[in-house]
Amino acid sequence: MKITSSNLIRFSGLALVPAGIVFAGIQPIHPPDVVESVTTTAWAVITSLKFVMSVLFVVGIVGLYARQAEKVGVFGLVAFVVLATSWTLLTCFVFTEAFVLPPLAGTAPAFVDAALGISYGHTGDVNLGALPTIFSVGVGITYMLGGLLFGIATFRAGILPRVPAALLAIAATLTPLAALLPHAEQRYAALPAAFALAWLGYALFSERRASTAQVAPATASAQLSPAAAR
Numbered sequence: 001m002k003i004t005s006s007n008l009i010r011f012s013g014l015a016l017v018p019a020g021i022v023f024a025g026i027q028p029i030h031p032p033d034v035v036e037s038v039t040t041t042a043w044a045v046i047t048s049l050k051f052v053m054s055v056l057f058v059v060g061i062v063g064l065y066a067r068q069a070e071k072v073g074v075f076g077l078v079a080f081v082v083l084a085t086s087w088t089l090l091t092c093f094v095f096t097e098a099f100v101l102p103p104l105a106g107t108a109p110a111f112v113d114a115a116l117g118i119s120y121g122h123t124g125d126v127n128l129g130a131l132p133t134i135f136s137v138g139v140g141i142t143y144m145l146g147g148l149l150f151g152i153a154t155f156r157a158g159i160l161p162r163v164p165a166a167l168l169a170i171a172a173t174l175t176p177l178a179a180l181l182p183h184a185e186q187r188y189a190a191l192p193a194a195f196a197l198a199w200l201g202y203a204l205f206s207e208r209r210a211s212t213a214q215v216a217p218a219t220a221s222a223q224l225s226p227a228a229a230r
Contacts, residue, residue, distance in 0.1 A: 010158075011205065012204075013067070013200070015060040015201065016056065016060030016064075016204075017205070019054075019060060020148050020195060023053055023197075024191050024198075027044050031046060033115070033117070038112060038116070047097045047098035050098070051095055052092050061197075062080075063204060064080075064200055065077075065150075067204055072157050075149070075180070076153035078149065079152070080146075080150060082146035083149070083150045086142035090143075092117045093118070093135060098116075101116070110124070110126055113126075120161045143172070144173070144176065146174040147172025148173050150166035151169025152165075154200065157161065160203050164196040164203070168200070171189075175193075177189075
């Protein structure tokens with residue numbers, strides 16, 4: 001494969017497919033967010049997958065924006081920055097879950113329990129400084145606002161399929177309703193966004209292949225035409 005900017009953008013879209021699959025697939029099997037889970041093999045496997053997933057989402061979202069940059073304008077740039085901020089910060093939190101909390105589970109269980117409660121607002125009496133606010137604003141609000149704005153920008157651009165773009169915007173808008181569900185079931189709110197991003201990523205990856213397939217028959221026809229023979 002020749003390394004070009006278009007190929008890099010195309011394959012960055014492909015990163016969203018496994019990321020979306022992992023995002024959706026881990027929700028039913030994610031261990032409970034309790035100290036006892038942190039030292040288990042299941043926790044090590046799931047959180048490691050989450051870390052890779054988060055990195056792939058950042059790469060894929062960059063590709064989605066790069067493909068549409070000229071068409072989405074300033075609105076799309078703002079949407080991209082907000083959504084990318086959410087996934088970048090989430091990557092840091094997931095890294096902590098996967099590689100920092102397990103060694104501390106035996107010596108500082110109260111801290112680990114508080115850290116696990118950041119995502120749903122239960123940190124107990126442990127002072128975690130600005131971390132709860134960073135998660136709430138930098139991850140939570142930007143996830144909802146970024147998904148909404150980026151979905152709208154993608155829909156308006158019309159370069160990638162509009163259905164997953166609309167699904168991403170709707171899923172982000174309805175995310176706050178997940179707070180009405182028990183914590184163990186709130187994870188399922190991630191499924192529509194996971195599907196939408198994976199769909200957009202695959203569309204970006206397959207876009208170049210589709211255009212090449214359309215050009216090839218046209219070229220062959222031109223070569224066989226009487227005008228081309230002269």
